[in-house]
Amino acid sequence: MKMNADREGKTDMKNAEIQEKVLSTDVLIVGGGIGGLTAAVRTKEVNPHLDVVIMEKNTTGYSGKANRGGGVLQYFDFEKCTPDQFVQYHVHNVGAYLGDQELLHEYVSKNNEMIDKLVEWGVKVPYTEDGKLKVVPTGPMVGIIGVDLDITLQVRKAAVKLGVKILDKVVMSDVLTSEGKAVGAVGYSLLDGTFHVVKAKTVVLATGSQNYKIMPMWNGRGDGIAAAYRAGAEMRNTEFGNFAQQYTARAHHDAVFTENVMYNALGENITKNFRRFREADVSSKAVAEWYKQMSAGKGPISVHREEYEVTAHGDAMFTTPRVWDRPYGIEVWKRIYGKAAERDGDCKEIVMCLVGEQSPVKVGHDMQTTIPGLYAIGDLSYTGSTAPGAVPAPPGRNRGSGILNAVFNGLIVAESCSDYIEKNSDIAIDDDQVKACKERAYAPLLREVGISADEVMDDVREAIGPVENSVYMSQHRLEIGLRKVEKAKAKVTQLKAADFHDLCNCHEAEAMVLSAEMQFKAASMRKESRGWFLREDYPEMDNENWLKYIIVKNMNGEMVFDTEDVPYEKWAVKPPMFQHGQK
Incomplete structure (x- = not known):
């Protein structure tokens, strides 16, 4: 199957003519950073017959954080630190008993395998004269390896060589579902506004975290979080986005x-x-x-x-x-x-x-969300996977874990997608859903008057930016922040876009509002301090009442919160009060 246009047409939307293209593929990957590229390359290695398309709103290989941050890979010297030892250290000192110890152990165990894969794909990794990896110690049991900032360009070359198709400058606006399963996604071109409908047997979201556009360099915009939420996927650990x-x-x-x-x-x-x-x-x-x-x-x-x-x-x-x-x-x-x-x-x-780093899309060990056929990897689902415990997405107290976690997730999702496609080959797209998504996507362009995306973003940043509202919290300050977010939320339906780039800004502003609302409300629920999460009015960790994850669901347009118990019984490292079978 090739990535060809199944149908082309024109839709008259006020004074603009919007081209429409419908494409088909086996695997649609949204996001052309290191996570998305890893997933694409590895999928073609696992099953060369699968068609793989990367949809990226910027330019694949130039997007994401791998080529903007420190360019470092987390490294574990197994002669000095076994995976078991690191997991025990991490649970007690970083993740604060919320981490999925099985997933964390697998990540650490595959450290050398992941680095070897990057080298195989053309990434330059430094070695000493005697042939050992050049490592700088950064913390107990761990160090970092520096890679050059062309890391994603090298992996893009590997992807193209294997036949991965690239769809750049296209903004994914919504995930398509049918009978409770993901069947594709829709989006629009930043260049000419062309509406893209992509039918896919599996959809992999690799769109990064939510950073609220506060600090330079960090570029997560939360659009993948918002799209997954609208599609009905559950969120987990939204309060750790700070x-x-x-x-x-x-x-x-x-x-x-x-x-x-x-x-x-x-x-x-x-x-x-x-x-x-x-x-x-x-x-x-x-x-x-x-x-x-x-x-x-x-x-x-x-x-x-x-x-x-x-x-x-x-x-x-x-x-x-x-x-x-x-x-x-x-x-x-x-x-x-x-x-x-x-x-x-x-x-x-x-x-x-x-900085932000909210990464709450809930996934299992196979990186599948609560919607069959929809996967989320990298900084989109870092805390949602629960692997790291009570910390935000990378840096998240572990420099270099961002790139390698994305690679780790990409390797896993390639296997998962291949298995899923073997059992689920039918794609049925609901035309009414596509029409509704199209109307939602272009709505800010059709308004004669309205509010700018910058105004809404400024409201959100005023609420969540001060560290006393978002990092060192109290109920009083959380309520102040939430009231400001509600003010921004009331403006979302009035967002007005001047052009297609501004249309993208409007959707990013909407995603920022959603993320901030989830973060403030979940933070208000968690009445304790744990790991990165600090409340001035609840300074102690409370394992009796809060050894739990907070779950957020979109139920008929309403944001609903629930809790999920941490399955500490099946893990090796127990919280202090449970170490001897006591409660």
Whole structure:
């Protein structure tokens, strides 16, 4: 089966003529970042006869976070750390007993296999002169390996070579379902607005997390979350979408690892107030300490980089071959860090800023959502899989886990899709559903007057951006944030788009509202502090009442919340109160 147009036509929508194309494929992958590309390449390796299409709103190979972040892979040295040992450490110190220990164990166990696959697909991985992987230690039992920022371009080349079809500059707007199963997706071209209907036996969403467009570089927009939610897929752990870290005060440039050397205006080392030993990465306790110090009038907060080995050399890890030879990335980082250094000057002040990283689409070990035939991988379903426990999507206290988790999920979903297609070959699309999705997709373009996407996004950012609303929370502040989100929600039906790019902005604004509402409401439910999740009014972890996941469902247009017990009985590492069969 080839990716050919089954039907082409025109629809008169006011003064614009919208072309329509209907395509057919076996596997539709939405998202051309490292997760989507891994899924595409591996699917063709598993079953070369399957037709695979990647739909990407930007450009496949240039999208996602792998080529924008630090370009690092998490690494476990099995001579120093077994998978069992890491899982035990992670459960106690990072995931706080909410993590799926079986899935986490499988991820760690496949560490070398995943790196070998990337090398096989053309990704440049650094080695020492004696042939060992070049690793920089970053935390207990773990380190990071630097890859160049052309990682996704290399995997795209592998995908194209295997016959994967690429559909760039097309925004997925909705998932199509029939008889409770996913049967495809619809979207529109950013270039000319052409409406695409893609029939597919399986749909894999690899669209990234929700970052609220607050900080530069991070590019998750939550459109996959919103599409899965509208289709009826359940969400899980929406309250853990609140990653934050320190940034330089003037340039708002990331100041990674400087939480280890934080000082207040009185010259007091405040890192000692929340960190007494080396940890995996920045924690929300650093954010809470920053907020407490600032609230007490002891700010600004500054960092003494020279006191910590990882930060003592400034940006050398990124802008020179000192640590890794990454020529593609060095030129990019030189420009970024150079401009930031000019703006920052000799200022050592840092501020805590919300990044977001909500990744709540609920999936099983096969990466399938609660809708048969619909899969979600990477930063779209990181916390929804429950593998990491009580943390946001990567960095999520484990630098380098973002790229490798996406690769891990991509390898799994390739096998899952192949198995599913063997048992489910029929595709039946509901024309009325397609029509309704089309009307919804273009609605902001048809309005004569309305509200801009920027206005709605600003409302959401005003609500969720302050770390005292989203990271170090209290019921009072959560309610304030939720009221602001409700204000933004009331404007969604009035969104007005000027062109097709602005139409995409409108749908992203709608997704931001949805994500913020789920996050605030779930955070209000969870009356405890656990892992990354901190509440000032409920400072203790409560295993008796909150060893649970919060589930969010779309039921006839209403957002409904429920809980799901954590199946700790079947896992090796038990919460303290259950270690001896007690409750």
